[in-house]
């Protein structure tokens with residue numbers, strides 16, 4: 001087992017990884033930017049290294065600085081968390097060159113899945129159902145037109161290197177195509193330095209259902225149920241729950257086994273998520289994330305498994321502690337992503353936390369790195385905490401969540417807390433009959 005792990009991240013996820021390391025008796029090294037001198041992950045780690053100024057390109061995204069921090073501290077492995085360098089194949093490769101273990105899949109798996117066109121091709125090979133769309137990249141407007149007509153409008157233009165919903169354009173008819181095609185290309189170029197675009201059928205009322213997978217790197221692969229992430233704003237997840245209120249256990253078993261089979265065949269190592277859209281009882285693959293997801297705690301809650309611990313065990317060569325047969329989900333879990341943002345515009349609201357009270361009691365987990373007096377810096381994403389509840393069934397989980405939201409106090413910055421209170425009161429949420437457009441439409445109605 002590793003003796004010392006460096007966590008190449010910040011905020012709640014850095015703290016979350018540190019917690020598991022402490023429980024495993026592994027020493028931790030935090031890295032931080034000058035804006036994070038007083039951050040909780042820095043306080044809680046055994047050692048810490050300042051890796052640069054506030055700007056993430058010069059700190060959390062600086063591969064040379066992080067490698068140096070590993071060398072100085074004698075760290076044997078790096079946990080990348082999510083975001084930042086977590087899906088950067090070059091980072092994993094350079095760590096390998098320095099004989100430092102990247103806690104995650106192989107460089108080649110990160111590379112394959114990081115390009116959504118390659119990822120789709122790979123999944124087709126393993127019999128995973130995909131969204132109908134172009135056969136690979138669409139290089140010019142003529143091809144885009146032919147493909148869009150073949151698939152049938154509406155279609156979605158997507159960036160092969162995409163993430164965070166960037167570069168995605170819905171096209172409803174032929175006349176719109178040209179403008180949006182070039183817009184998508186230039187957005188993709190700007191954000192990912194890669195303007196490769198492909199086309200998918202735009203599904204009009206799907207749920208976002210993702211399967212948590214785990215591989216031992218030697219051909220063993222399992223799935224740990226699903227997460228329903230259909231409550232979204234601008235293609236970004238806001239609230240997640242498991243099990244999904246809109247998909248049957250039999251359907252999950254079927255797509256779960258297909259996903260686990262793909263993981264086994266690939267000899268995938270560690271945690272991953274295979275994302276699907278689900279419409280009219282069919283699953284369609286959209287992408288695979290080769291890292292721990294923000295929403296992983298709801299899976300941990302229902303399976304009683306520490307996914308970070310399993311990641312570390314697999315990376316160290318000790319292997320996974322569970323098999324498909326040993327997995328038995330219990331109850332229902334929901335997560336709310338609490339952002340320092342001002343409603344109704346969702347504009348970022350960094351600043352000083354004047355008061356913070358975390359809810360507690362049975363079935364409550366608060367993953368956050370804020371504290372009284374902490375200043376949320378303006379340089380990073382606005383997620384300041386995740387409230388996770390677990391209960392015997394969905395109805396009880398919703399009640400528990402309402403109770404916990406009432407108890408949670410964050411003063412000093414604006415937050416999205418009230419949004420969740422309102423969502424819980426909506427009939428469509430209560431009945432579980434929502435799709436990926438529900439929240440967006442609801443927000444539009446509220447604004448009128």
Ligand code: ADP
Pocket residue numbers: 131156162163164165166200201202203204206208232235236275277286287436
């Ligand atoms: P990103 O990597 O940018 O997050 P994804 O491919 O994971 O992009 O898709 C993010 C979200 O965008 C999905 O959860 C869904 O809401 C929407 N989306 C993606 N593909 C489609 C599609 N073919 N039809 C309808 N919505 C889609």
